[in-house]
Amino acid sequence: MDESTLIERLVAIGWKGSRAVLVGPGDDAAVLRGGLVISTDMMVEGVHFDFDWIAPAEVGFRAGAAALSDMAAMGARPGALLVSMAVSGDPAMCEELQRGLRRAGDRVAAPIVGGDVSRSPGPAVVDVVAVGRARAPVLRSGAEPGEDVWVSGELGGAGAAVAAWSAGGRPAPAARDRFAAPPDRVPLGVALAGRNLARAMIDVSDGLVTDARRIARASGVELRLRQALLPLDPGAGGDLKVALEGGEDYELMFTAPPGTRTRILELGQEMTVRVTRIGSVESGAGVVLEDREGRRIDPGHGGYDHFAAPGGGQAP
Numbered sequence: 586m587d588e589s590t591l592i593e594r595l596v597a598i599g600w601k602g603s604r605a606v607l608v609g610p611g612d613d614a615a616v617l618r619g620g621l622v623i624s625t626d627m628m629v630e631g632v633h634f635d636f637d638w639i640a641p642a643e644v645g646f647r648a649g650a651a652a653l654s655d656m657a658a659m660g661a662r663p664g665a666l667l668v669s670m671a672v673s674g675d676p677a678m679c680e681e682l683q684r685g686l687r688r689a690g691d692r693v694a695a696p697i698v699g700g701d702v703s704r705s706p707g708p709a710v711v712d713v714v715a716v717g718r719a720r721a722p723v724l725r726s727g728a729e730p731g732e733d734v735w736v737s738g739e740l741g742g743a744g745a746a747v748a749a750w751s752a753g754g755r756p757a758p759a760a761r762d763r764f765a766a767p768p769d770r771v772p773l774g775v776a777l778a779g780r781n782l783a784r785a786m787i788d789v790s791d792g793l794v795t796d797a798r799r800i801a802r803a804s805g806v807e808l809r810l811r812q813a814l815l816p817l818d819p820g821a822g823g824d825l826k827v828a829l830e831g832g833e834d835y836e837l838m839f840t841a842p843p844g845t846r847t848r849i850l851e852l853g854q855e856m857t858v859r860v861t862r863i864g865s866v867e868s869g870a871g872v873v874l875e876d877r878e879g880r881r882i883d884p885g886h887g888g889y890d891h892f893a894a895p896g897g898g899q900a901p
């Protein structure tokens with residue numbers, strides 16, 4: 586069973602609909618009536634990170650930043666974090682994790698208001714619940730044919746670091762930094778929502794192609810991405826595959842009408858965040874990738890699947 590099938594089954598068990606819930610499972614966060622936005626994000630040692638790669642405080646920072654990235658993707662202003670952690674031994678490690686988590690929360694003035702701690706007989710686990718508010722949350726389902734597809738920042742740096750570590754090597758410093766310290770895209774996400782620029786939005790956490798497919802599916806459209814336009818992170822060393830499939834960049838991908846191009850570019854300048862138009866929304870389904878000559882190329886399986894068959898998590 587793959588990850589998305591498992592999630593579908595879990596949603597079928599857990600979700601029956603509620604008048605108190607405006608947006609249920611299936612987006613970057615749930616939205617309760619009244620505008621409360623809430624999401625959870627888990628990091629597991631040996632799956633998402635390794636203490637041989639980065640220090641405990643960096644793991645904490647990453648976990649906090651990843652959870653807050655889902656708030657950014659909804660255009661929500663974060664208010665607080667709840668943190669649960671389980672570690673195998675040293676309580677000092679919990680303190681280091683917590684210091685990193687607090688630094689991530691401090692970037693957006695979201696204090697840690699509670700949590701839980703446990704001994705783990707196995708790998709360390711950090712789970713972060715983020716709570717925020719949005720007057721007009723931006724969903725994955727709002728994309729319409731004719732719109733542009735945009736992405737913030739640069740892609741592939743974090744994926745290149747993971748690839749280097751997984752191969753027993755050491756990543757380039759730029760790639761390592763990109764993995765250890767995901768960007769804060771909350772101000773951009775909040776502005777895109779508040780100025781009614783983004784029509785659909787997601788954070789790039791599982792790979793550009795995988796996350797583009799999620800917008801395509803939720804909106805009932807095709808996303809056509811152009812290889813030549815993709816902003817590659819210098820840490821990715823020009824590796825297109827890692828930019829498309831690597832994931833964990835925690836950048837924002839969003840769609841917007843062509844009439845808003847100037848305003849979006851101005852917003853990027855105002856926030857000193859690179860924003861790049863990488864494709865278009867078409868009628869159809871799925872994700873199409875075009876090379877420099879406009880020929881369709883296989884976007885691949887694209888992304889990490891926690892429950893794929895052994896050895897099949899990443900695209901071959």
Ligand SMILES: [Mg+2]
Pocket residue numbers: 613654655658787788790
């Ligand atoms: Mg997300």
